[in-house]
Amino acid sequence: MEFEPVIAIIAIFIGLPWVILHYVTKWKTNASITTDDEVLLEELYNLAKRLDDRMDTVERLVASDNPEFRPARIMHDSEKDNQQLRELEELIAEKKGAMK
Structure with missing residues (x-):
């Protein structure tokens, strides 16, 4: 067998x-994705947004002191980037509305 x-x-x-x-x-x-992951992602998003605002402020201050200064970013406060941020903020707002 x-x-x-x-x-x-x-x-x-x-x-x-x-x-x-x-x-x-x-x-x-x-x-x-877990609820903790969503909270962490939202915190990271808010932190990145604040850092971007700070970077814009620093670049403006340096540019006002030194007229030859060229920012490292090609274009700050870009409409294309802002549109993506607005879409992300709308998704976050919808998610919060659905959770309530």
Whole structure:
């Protein structure tokens, strides 16, 4: 009696689907962002926004003292960047509204 074909069939029809379903389940449970992650992302967003404002202020102060100063950023307070920030702020506001 040879057990190798039986073991191979069991591995293909039972073992392989079990492994695939196991990792699909793990993937689905880990795919969502937690509330703590959302809070952290919002704090990081607010911090980045404040730092960007500070950078604009520093560049204005240095430019007023030194007329030859050229900011490292190509264009500060860019409309393209501001549009993306407004969209992000709207998403955050919608999320807060949905949570209340």
